[in-house]
Amino acid sequence: MKIATWNINGFGARMDFLKRWLADRQPDVVGLQELKLVDDAFPHDDFEALGYQAVTHGQKAWNGVAVLSRLPLSVAQSGLPGQEEAGARLLTVNVADQLEFTTVYCPNGKTLEHDDYEMKLAWFDALIEFWNARNAERAVLCGDFNIVPTPLDGWRGTKADGDIFHTKQERDRLQRVLELGLTDLYRHKYPGEQTFSWWDYRGGSFHRGHGLRIDLILGTAAVRDNLLDVGTDRDYRKKQDGMTASDHAPVIAELH
């Protein structure tokens, strides 16, 4: 089973690029973030023609998450309880009674002084509470976490410590998520390697290697123990036949 997470930065702007990627990589289950699309506008027929059932939790212009799957899906949770005002950022589905799959678009925070930073921390507290109440043996929590887990995961290393995305408060929240029984699949498989999943559009960041690893696939022990491989799909951070890429690349994990 091939699972993936991808912040597509606008479904409308990325649909053709997304279809190309699905046909090329053939993932079984995909969590998408930043659709910036209302649910009614999602072209389900187009994706069913490609073999994918879709479930969306969207909103106009901002945020929005979805799961695409080649296996039957049922919705378990749409929206993080108590955090509705933060926007459409969480979707949990059951995949063919084989896997509980949650995708998240965690708040950005903007700056340490902005109200959104406190909102980000509170959102993570709610996520921890939400996950703590779940108990599926085979579960995945994936998405855009908007936190750089350790200095190894950002191009500026320890020089970025304390900046937004790199604060102790944010990293402590992520650590508490992991302590709920989840493993960061990439870091588990490649303990000392550096890879990124996001690069700024500006200033040639991609080609200069100025990126961050903020898109994560976390799994329970049952998922981790069935991990074959995991990595960033860097080719899809690049333009494809004139189609612009998202500023995030897909992250793909292959499981037994």
Place this chain on the structure above:
DNA sequence: ATGGCTCTCGCGGAGAGA
């Protein structure tokens, strides 16, 4: 660098992203 791209809304240019 003092955010230099790209997205959405909507028709100009502002706000957000990370």
